[in-house]
Amino acid sequence: MEREDGRGRGRIDIFEAGLERGPANWTPLTPLSFLARAADVFPAKTAVIHGETRLTWAEFAGRARRLASALARRGIGRGDTVSVLAPNVPAMLEAHYGVPMAGAVLNALNFRLDAASIAFILAHAESRLLIVDREFAEVARRALSQVERRPEVVEVADPLAPEAEPLGGTDYEDFLAEGDAGFEPAAPADEWQAITLNYTSGTTGNPKGVVYHHRGAYLNALSNALAFGLDPASVYLWTLPMFHCNGWTYTWAVTAVGGTHVCLRRVEPAAVFAAIEAHGVTHLCGAPVVLTMLIHAREAAGFRPGRTVEVATGGAAPPSAVIAAMERMGMRITHLYGLTESFGPSMLCEWQAEWDGLDLPGRAGRMARQGVRTLSVTALRVADPATLAPVPADGKTIGEILLRSNTIMKGYLKNPSATAEAFRGGWFHTGDLAVMHADGYAEIKDRAKDIIISGGENISSLEVEEALYKHPRIMEAAVVARPDETWGESPCAFVTPKEGADPLGAEEVIAWCREHLARFKVPRTVVFGPLPKTATGKIQKYVLRERAREMGPLARARE
DSSP states (O other): OOOEETTOEEEEEETTTTTOOOTOOOOOOOHHHHHHHHHHTTTTTTEEEETTEEEEEEHHHHHHHHHHHHHHTTOOOOOEEEEOOOBHHHHHHHHHHHHHHOEEEEEEOOOOOOHHHHHHHHTTTEEEEEEEEEGGGHHHHHHHTTTSSOOOOEEETTSSSSOOOOOOEEHHHHHHSSSSOOOOOOOOTTTTTTTEEEEETTTTTSSSSSEEEHHHHHHHHHHHHHHTOOOOOOOEOOOOOTSHHHHHHHHHHHHHHTTTOOOSSSOHHHHHHHHHHTTOOOOOEEHHHHHHHHHHHHHHTTOOOOOOOOEEEOOOOOOHHHHHHHTTTTTEEEEEEEGGGGGGEEEOOOOGGGGGGSHHHHHHHHHHHHHOOOEEEEEEEETTTTTTTOOSSSSSEEEEEEEEEESSSSTTTTTTHHHHTTGGGGGGEEEEEEEETTTSEEEEEEGGGGGGGTTTEEEOOOHHHHHHSSSSSSEEEEEEEEETTTEEEEEEEEEOOOOOOOHHHHHHHHHHHHSSOOOSSSSSEEESOOOOOOOTBOHHHHHHHHHHHHTBBBBBOOO
């Protein structure tokens, strides 16, 4: 390769000439390589625990290869989609390897979706084959009746699943028996090749299909393994749905280090506590609502951890009261931030040694921030979404979080306009509003759509929620905008009181907020009851916004 030197004459780049890329020194990055290594290095080590079932890494790898082989024998390969409707069971974990080993794309479905939504995804993804856990046979049956091109059906008969009427498809174990455990999967021809397809929540219309590539899956898995301190002794409990960003890529990260996966069909406190004690669980992930659930169930369960359990949380900033309570029960929090489009975690609140000397509220306050970019993220910016100029690092000026990384999606399936908008200006636009602190740590203030504008003032719903969570008799809280005749909008608080606590009234909640917030930020409306949630435990604010709108405008305030 010729280059110009400082005198304008051409010269040969000595670091390019005769140094060619080939199979000996360059292979596409793929998380499939993690399984091959785990099976080679730890063949007899327990890879997967599910009820009474134990699989070694050699056995697990053999089952994944059988799945890939069986798919290939059905003519399923590159460019094809395989959908899976199942909870956190071994079959779902096996699909994260067996499907891409066949060259196909894994579409892990949210099992809490209704039949119409599942039908839309099956059609949009052009699924060739659907693997269904029998617990979800009925919703699958209704979804399949709405699909013009019905995929082949394979049924998982998990012994821990409730009884259900079969769909009439091929039994999963019989399907694996069609395959060859000696199947040699081909590496992806290009690490940009699609590996999985995940759908957004679709809160404002049909969900968007987010396409992941092998390179991003590989890099994000290694980044997460380092951030969370995973190693061969790690025992990871599956409290996070594997369908959610492919389990934040921990489906691959735990395998990369040769740890142990502990499957869990349902996230119930008793089952979580039992698994921690029985299997020596060292790590788990979950949304803040999962942490809240564990906190309030701990006393009834009599749970006292014998060792520190590392807990990664994300999806929303955990209130400082939740972080403090988790520390008191022996669980150490790592706060992550990410989106479906960024392979899950792309930021973390990296702990600084000098924070060790802070008191518990001080540590919790630091930990509530989303923090800095993870190792796999190239660049992070809190910026004006129109000009893309960074905001001052003053902890006050609000901008949008923008990302650049190899761990950003390829784009939205069959939706070039949405893809172009998401990547506008050469950055991925998250839609999350944040401030940048002087120490370089970002703190989310709200989703762009969740900011409440009252009398021309911006109110962060997260700030109001933080105050509500500190109330000793409030278990959960969410704040949205309600139309207001005086101020345009005003905060409306939806509150779930703690079970067994003394009755809680709206006036007491409002008085509490007046003690902890500026007056204009205090909710004018308080509604009590359970909060609507997604399958991953996120509170569905769009549902609450609609409820607040249906209440009508709040009457003009008295002068």
